[in-house]
Amino acid sequence: MKVQNWIEQTCHSLEWQTWGLILMTYTAWGLLINFWSVLPFWLILPIGACIVALHNSIQHEAIHNHPTHSKTWNSIIAGIPVNLWRPYGIYRDTHLQHHQNQNITFTREDPESYYVSPENWEKMGKFHQLFRVFFNTFPGRIIFGPAYLMLKFFWNEIKALGKSKNQYMNYWKIQILACIPVILWFWFCKVPFWQYFLLAIYPGESLSLIRSFAEHRAAEQVFHRIAIVESNLFFSLLFLNNNLHCVHHWKQDLPWYELPEYFQKNRHVILNMNDNYYFKGYAEIFKNYWNKPWIHPLPPLA
Numbered sequence: 001m002k003v004q005n006w007i008e009q010t011c012h013s014l015e016w017q018t019w020g021l022i023l024m025t026y027t028a029w030g031l032l033i034n035f036w037s038v039l040p041f042w043l044i045l046p047i048g049a050c051i052v053a054l055h056n057s058i059q060h061e062a063i064h065n066h067p068t069h070s071k072t073w074n075s076i077i078a079g080i081p082v083n084l085w086r087p088y089g090i091y092r093d094t095h096l097q098h099h100q101n102q103n104i105t106f107t108r109e110d111p112e113s114y115y116v117s118p119e120n121w122e123k124m125g126k127f128h129q130l131f132r133v134f135f136n137t138f139p140g141r142i143i144f145g146p147a148y149l150m151l152k153f154f155w156n157e158i159k160a161l162g163k164s165k166n167q168y169m170n171y172w173k174i175q176i177l178a179c180i181p182v183i184l185w186f187w188f189c190k191v192p193f194w195q196y197f198l199l200a201i202y203p204g205e206s207l208s209l210i211r212s213f214a215e216h217r218a219a220e221q222v223f224h225r226i227a228i229v230e231s232n233l234f235f236s237l238l239f240l241n242n243n244l245h246c247v248h249h250w251k252q253d254l255p256w257y258e259l260p261e262y263f264q265k266n267r268h269v270i271l272n273m274n275d276n277y278y279f280k281g282y283a284e285i286f287k288n289y290w291n292k293p294w295i296h297p298l299p300p301l302a
Contacts, residue, residue, distance in 0.1 A: 017257045018058075018067035021240075022077060025054050029082060032200075036191045045199045050238060052204020055082040057240040057256075063092045066255045081178050083201050085150060089171030101249055104225050105218045107299060115218065115299040129297075136293035138286050141213050146205035207238065214285050215245045217277065218299045223250065224275040228263070231281050236260070243282075246274040 029051050036044065055078075061067070062078035079088040094111040103109035107117040116124070116132060124132070134140040135148060160166040186196065211229075219225045229243040240256035242248055244263050247270060254262060263270060271278055279285050288294070 015067040015255060018061060018255060021054075022058055022067070025051060025058060026080070029055070033185065033189050033191055036189055036195075041195075041199060044195075045203060048196070048200030049203035049207055052083050052200050053207035053238055054240075056204070056208045057238065057242065059088055059091060060095070060242060061240060061256055062088075063095050064252055079174070079178060081175060081182055083204065084179055084182070084196075085201065086153065087168065087171040087175035089174065090168045093168075099249070099252060101222050104222065104249075105216050105299065112212070113216070114295065114297070116297040118298060121298055132297040133293050136289075136295055136297065137291065138213060138289045138294075140293075141209050142206045145209045146202050149205075149209075210235070210282055211239045211243055214279065214289070214294050215243075217295060219275070221275070223273045224277060226274055227277045227279065228271065228274060229279045229282060229285070235282060246270055246277070 028047070032039075032044065032047055032051065059078040062074035065074065067077070068074055075088060075092075081088075098104070098110055098112040100109070105113050105115055107113050107115050107120075114136065121129065131140075131144075131148075135144065157166060157168070157172075161169075166172075183193075186193065215227045215229070216225050217227070223246060226246040226249050228246050231239075231243045236243060241259040242256070244259045247254070247259050247263050247266075250270070250273070251262065285294075
């Protein structure tokens with residue numbers, strides 16, 4: 001009995017599920033790049049998009065101390081630049097800032113908020129305001145979201161660099177160094193960057209934005225702001241069960257493979273805690289918000 005308990009505890013601490021997923025993801029990525037030049041685009045597109053989105057989810061797990069409790073090792077494991085454009089260190093620091101639950105959706109404190117402060121709203125031109133409303137529809141987020149968020153991200157980084165206030169300079173140095181062998185590998189495998197961007201990076205980011213589309217809303221009580229989306233096996237695996245988002249914010253240390261069981265065991269408590277902010281799959285979200293915004297960019301609590 002003691003031996004069995006020791007084996008179970010060892011397997012649990014090793015997180016073999018996460019290690020296996022990481023190995024499969026990088027293997028799939030390697031095979032895709034290696035055979036890129038002989039594969040048809042209609043096959044590259046779904047595979048490339050899923051790999052990028054899944055790697056984004058793996059980075060999210062690494063931020064929350066999975067598969068190891070070492071910040072350095074998790075940075076090495078998850079920091080391989082599959083999506084090329086965003087340094088892992090910046091994602092980690094801003095995401096941990098987002099996890100100060102009391103500040104979720106607040107425009108100044110939450111770097112992942114999709115709301116706009118009243119003063120920034122007034123500074124926007126009419127077209128920009130209309131776009132931000134459209135941006136909060138499902139098609140607007142999925143089609144134009146990656147481009148808008150990338151441009152906004154790079155613009156903010158360039159402005160910070162121009163003011164000599166870029167606190168993430170070391171992360172950029174690491175990112176550039178990490179991208180060099182990847183780009184050389186692409187060149188060796190005859191993978192044009194524009195193809196990789198259009199067939200893997202952009203649709204992969206669009207897939208990731210499906211998860212984050214309606215996962216937070218403005219509300220007075222903290223956990224009323226955080227959604228539960230009970231999705232199918234495909235999206236649950238792609239997002240590593242982060243669609244059960246309220247559970248993740250409540251129990252931030254739980255690994256991805258324990259979230260569904262925890263939710264089912266505590267279903268009533270969690271849905272009561274988040275005021276039943278619940279969707280039965282992403283099809284319901286698409287149905288509700290394909291032609292109307294799910295939130296107005298101005299926070300109602302402003």
